[in-house]
Amino acid sequence: MMKNRIVRGIAGSFILISLLLAVYVNLNWLWFTAFVGVNLLQSSITKWCLLDTILEKFGITE
Template sequence: MSVDRAVMLFAGFMVLVSLALGLYVSPLWFWLTAFVGANLMQASVTGFCPAAIIFKRLGLKTGCAFN
């Protein structure tokens, strides 16, 4: 698995978890959904993604998006 795919998998997982928490625990969890979306937009513009840095340090091979 490449860093690019790991970032997309992690972001999708976080969105689904935060939606479930927002529906069943507290609507305040929807702020996490908004944060993940904002971070995805920021990463697409700047190329800086904290999750990509962590996945690189864990030894995943780099893809074309996060070199």
């Protein structure tokens, strides 16, 4: 379950960071927020996540 926590933590961090960048730098950072959301939706439908694959290559498993 460690891998799932890492994936959720990174996704949540990306969303919060991109929201802060949208507020303080440029509203176009909201496109990154949308990209992360679309990837989360896609992974829930296909049961495949690129970050899962990357973490496995680093030796992080369930």
